[in-house]
Amino acid sequence: MALYPLFANLSGREVLVVGGGEVATRKIEALLDADAHVLVHAHALDDTLSQWLQQGRLQRLYGDFDPDWLERVWLVVAATDDRAFNARLADEAQRRRRLVNIVDDAELSSFHVPAVVARAPLQVAISSGGAAPMLARRLREQLEAQLDDSLGKLAALFARHRGTIRARLPQLAQRRQWFDTMLDGAVAELLRTGQDAAAEATLVAALHQVTQAPLRGRVSLIGCDDGDPGRLTLRALRTMNQADVLLYDAEVAATVQALARRDAERLPMPPAPAARQALLLLHAGAGRHVVWLQAGVALRTPPPVALVAELAAHDIACDAAG
Numbered sequence: 001m002a003l004y005p006l007f008a009n010l011s012g013r014e015v016l017v018v019g020g021g022e023v024a025t026r027k028i029e030a031l032l033d034a035d036a037h038v039l040v041h042a043h044a045l046d047d048t049l050s051q052w053l054q055q056g057r058l059q060r061l062y063g064d065f066d067p068d069w070l071e072r073v074w075l076v077v078a079a080t081d082d083r084a085f086n087a088r089l090a091d092e093a094q095r096r097r098r099l100v101n102i103v104d105d106a107e108l109s110s111f112h113v114p115a116v117v118a119r120a121p122l123q124v125a126i127s128s129g130g131a132a133p134m135l136a137r138r139l140r141e142q143l144e145a146q147l148d149d150s151l152g153k154l155a156a157l158f159a160r161h162r163g164t165i166r167a168r169l170p171q172l173a174q175r176r177q178w179f180d181t182m183l184d185g186a187v188a189e190l191l192r193t194g195q196d197a198a199a200e201a202t203l204v205a206a207l208h209q210v211t212q213a214p215l216r217g218r219v220s221l222i223g224c225d226d227g228d229p230g231r232l233t234l235r236a237l238r239t240m241n242q243a244d245v246l247l248y249d250a251e252v253a254a255t256v257q258a259l260a261r262r263d264a265e266r267l268p269m270p271p272a273p274a275a276r277q278a279l280l281l282l283h284a285g286a287g288r289h290v291v292w293l294q295a296g297v298a299l300r301t302p303p304p305v306a307l308v309a310e311l312a313a314h315d316i317a318c319d320a321a322g
């Protein structure tokens, strides 16, 4: 069974954490970053937590543990080193339908805490589903080095201009194409090199140049070779993720198809050449980006000349994305 990933808005919402050691501190730090109202109960608090308590960042619940505290909160974290107590708390939370994280028991937890790469407002969360938390952590460390700090600024820039972008590009398909062009263009590079004002000016200028001309259809052919998804190039992957329509030969493995854009329309490619051409013309002719996953064709095989000519006659671009 797969866990359902979600990002929760806990701003101002009560969360109960039981335990005051190193692990509780890590969970509480993340909760405070999310502006949650943290209630903590523990026999003893470590130095950092005592300091946060003094600063008024936490509220401490004293006395014996009272299961009724669970009535007040949205989430519960059991972070003591007392397994039996943690298990009891899981049970109490379950009965009250509170989501609960048990730090020493993945099975009893109804939510897990992922490893997170934070580039606010962008976040990448990694979960091994409890199978290997250290693997999630290792992957996070690798991504920290790969994901530039400027990605947060890029997300914030798009957010600031969201209203204008929607107004200038009212159709979703247009917006998607425009975003792809922008993400591949100068804006991201300018932000990466600290030229924030120039990046914003470039984006604004590009928005003003948007024309309302109908979208030109495009057909991209991807030779899937022997069907090994590991052999696809970055370019092929990117093209698969820009597709509006995904046409696939019957022999193309599901593992290859699974790498394409989730909300692309997926259709099997019929075997007859005339039917194939008709399908390409139908979808690309409506201004959509059609990607054809071909079985048994080597990557980067140029598209057949006759097909290119036929599509060009309908003002449809055709390329091999390998």
Ligand SMILES: C[C@@]1(CC(=O)O)c2cc3[nH]c(cc4nc(cc5[nH]c(cc(n2)[C@H]1CCC(=O)O)[C@@](C)(CC(=O)O)[C@@H]5CCC(=O)O)C(CC(=O)O)=C4CCC(=O)O)c(CCC(=O)O)c3CC(=O)O
Residues within 6 Å of the ligand: 026, 027, 101, 102, 103, 104, 105, 106, 107, 109, 111, 112, 113, 114, 115, 116, 126, 127, 128, 129, 130, 131, 132, 133, 134, 136, 137, 140
């Ligand atoms: C189920 C889960 C519940 C939960 O949400 O807490 C859980 C459970 C357990 N963790 C254990 C061990 C360690 N966990 C870490 C680290 C992290 N653990 C985190 C999440 C989760 N851990 C959830 C599953 C997430 C997933 O699978 O994707 C991270 C990602 C997020 C976070 O905690 O913030 C954070 C990395 C943050 C980062 O750096 O990016 C380290 C390393 C360290 O502490 O440095 C150690 C080794 C410590 C040691 O053993 O010394 C043990 C065995 C305890 C034992 O054997 O005694 C259990 C119990 C079990 O496996 O059943």
Ligand SMILES: NC(=O)C1=CN([C@@H]2O[C@H](COP(=O)(O)OP(=O)(O)OC[C@H]3O[C@@H](n4cnc5c(N)ncnc54)[C@H](O)[C@@H]3O)[C@@H](O)[C@H]2O)C=CC1
Residues within 6 Å of the ligand: 018, 019, 020, 021, 022, 023, 024, 041, 042, 043, 044, 045, 046, 065, 079, 080, 081, 082, 085, 102, 103, 104, 133
């Ligand atoms: N999920 C994760 O990421 C990880 C989980 N762990 C597990 O987390 C557990 C806690 O680890 P640490 O924070 O390092 O332990 P710790 O020993 O530093 O802290 C335990 C805390 O729980 C409190 N406590 C114990 N029993 C309590 C009770 N009945 N009521 C209230 N408070 C109580 C103690 O006062 C102390 O503040 C360990 O059992 C360990 O196996 C360890 C590493 C990572």
